[in-house]
């Protein structure tokens with residue numbers, strides 16, 4: 024068992040979890056953040072992506088202990104009350120989600136991209152999203168959403 | 179907001195904020211966790227199971243085997259479609275127990291279930307289960323299964339044949355070949371695929387000992403189908419004691435239609451233990467337990483005359499069923515495949531034979547398109563080959579053979595009657611959008627860069643919303659094929675819609691609400707669409723085969739008609755007029771030719787508070803149910819064009835353009851329709867260039883995770899250019915046809931035709947899907963060596 028303290032979605036939390044607990048388990052099972060999805064067992068799908076200190080991370084590839092002292096944002100922590108984050112808004116406007124299963128990871132990963140590169144080209148967006156699988160949308164509208172969010176944030 | 183507008187989706191609010199509720203997000207008090215012990219071998223006799231260590235492990239509550247379930251009288255997972263052989267006899271239908279007791283028949287077959295307090299405990303304990311297997315020889319591919327002396331998957335299926343079926347007029351077709359100026363022949367494989375919805379399957383069984391009620395929460399596209407099959411055939415539970423809930427479901431693409439073993443296992447175990455039992459698949463488990471798709475091997479011949487008119491088509495297909503018959507498996511290579519072999523063409527004589535075979539692989543069933551992609555691929559590859567062989571332009575050859583737009587309704591020689599279509603229109607639209615005529619200069623420009631550029635087209639037709647029930651029943655379907663809807667207008671005028679269809683990404687909550695808003699004149703936010711809970715919704719068949727709108731939407735339309743008809747009677751009373759004189763538009767009931775009117779919410783209120791109400795003639799309340807059994811299939815069609823660039827040094831194929839023009843009938847929400855097309859295209863392109871489910875010759879699955887099964891990723895795909903042409907369906911009230919599958923049906927042959935167009939100058943005449951760099955490179959090398 025290890026005790027850890029971290030900030031999750033703006034709230035300080037501490038938890039006692041077994042040593043080998045993955046970050047995704049801490050978030051999903053212990054903190055009940057069910058928007059963190061699990062789509063694979065080989066760290067290939069990105070459904071579990073969250074932001075750790077602002078950087079997108081596949082939470083199934085990281086031990087919870089590694090996030091000790093960090094600040095973690097999951098999809099639940101993005102909107103400001105009823106006001107969606109601009110990326111969430113862009114996904115809605117562009118119909119960049121269908122079943123919604125990949126969506127939390129996609130949105131968070133795309134936010135990290137725009138942090139690093141506020142004006143990405145189409146191929147940059149597509150390369151960046153390689154770690155996030157979507158089986159529904161064919162990515163077309165996801166790319167549109169990222170472009171439109173980038174344009175809105177620049178203006 | 180009306181029909182035809184790109185209304186933003188109502189369901190997005192929860193999905194975008196992480197508040198969707200998928201099955202694995204649900205936990206019940208006292209819940210136990212189940213892990214399925216699966217066979218590591220493709221074919222083996224179970225000589226014994228020693229559960230001693232497992233039972234002793236920490237947290238373990240129970241271990242159940244096939245023997246336990248059999249002793250309890252648990253039945254077999256049924257197959258929903260009976261196919262008859264050429265000689266009229268019935269197909270071989272082997273048992274499909276949820277846990278097998280005697281012989282495992284594919285890697286991943288269910289041997290036992292270990293149930294523990296936590297998932298980790300169940301997983302650890304499952305590894306301790308000692309199963310003694312006696313290895314048996316396995317068959318894997320269609321070719322293996324049909325070899326003389328091949329090992330038998332089922333002793334009762336000689337030659338591993340499930341059925342040997344035919345469709346069409348053999349003699350007329352043979353006669354057409356005798357008259358032919360030329361015969362074009364093609365052998366092809368439709369590669370096996372793994373559906374891989376992003377949400378892995380999951381199921382929670384619950385039992386309430388007080389009332390004797392069971393609840394199954396499951397990742398299903400068709401909760402009523404699961405309730406019917408599991409209740410009536412497997413667990414022997416009456417419907418009123420069994421509730422099936424399919425909450426938010428993270429994609430299905432066919433793979434979540436079927437009734438799966440795990441659903442029966444957790445429900446049954448919950449009853450045994452009187453505690454909730456939850457199972458969630460790990461992705462590697464999904465690969466060996468979700469039904470796979472496609473897996474056909476075919477030989478096709480086309481008879482043509484001097485002018486390139488198609489005279490006859492003869493097709494022989496072997497279809498892989500896997501080890502067991504999944505729920506709709508048997509109908510896919512028959513009534514959803516051979517019936518589509520006319521395509522867009524006037525071919526007067528068609529004959530198709532399909533032999534379905536058992537193999538020691540995961541069961542194969544419907545996957546996005548289900549039979550129709552196999553038909554379109556065969557036909558559109560064959561037409562391109564015919565054009566090359568005859569020296570006729572491939573677009574011109576298609577035009578010469580199209581069913582002309584004034585020939586509808588058109589009866590094909592393979593049992594369908596197309597109600598409407600305009601194949602020239604979608605072809606012309608796609609050609610101009612793709613700048614087909616300007617292609618040669620792009621080819622030259624690419625050649626200057628050392629690249630081989632090619633362009634390819636396919637003109638497809640498909641069939642959605644299998645129907646009518648009576649015809650399907652005569653052909654062996656063991657279910658009805660209607661859909662249901664309830665429209666409940668509440669006392670203050672807001673509306674709940676209960677639909678028997680199911681959304682797992684398609685956006686029913688928005689599209690169906692648009693239909694209601696349009697018809698009743700209420701705000702779209704005053705409409706709630708409810709689906710997925712058998713305790714709440716009327717009996718319906720769920721969602722597959724692009725049927726939701728064409729069948730479920732039509733049921734909704736009928737129920738709305740009934741609401742309006744009753745509303746008119748109530749309004750007539752309120753307005754002191756004759757019901758025949760009442761008109762309804764924009765939410766107002768109005769006496770024709772006057773200004774006298776009442777609003778829908780006033781009528782609804784009167785219906786629920788019937789103080790001044792024609793109670794003698796009319797029941798209170800404003801709620802109507804409709805069931806809609808379609809008169810026919812619907813027939814979306816269109817033209818897909820792909821442009822590729824190939825690096826001759828590496829064989830890598832870059833898809834540089836995807837242009838489609840589809841006729842999906844009337845469009846309710848263009849944004850959602852385009853999204854459906856995009857998604858289908860990605861899966862179709864995946865089949866053509868990336869995805870392949872591969873077993874080794876011993877029956878081990880080589881592509882068993884996302885590490886070695888190539889799912890399309892963002893960088894593998896271009897943006898898509900999507901166009902529409904509308905010929906409304908003539909036999910449903912909305913004029914809609916269905917859109918969910920067109921992408922995965924139309925595009926694979928367009929991709930491969932483009933690849934072959936690029937490689938034709940090198941003398942490459944054939945390539946199999948997926949056209950991976952290795953295959954393309956080898957094809958180029960072999961052609962160079964031969965040339």
Ligand code: FES
Nearest residue numbers: 066068069071083
């Ligand atoms: S769950 Fe698939 S990458 Fe983490």
Ligand code: FES
Nearest residue numbers: 121122125157159
């Ligand atoms: S929206 Fe379904 S997986 Fe992306």
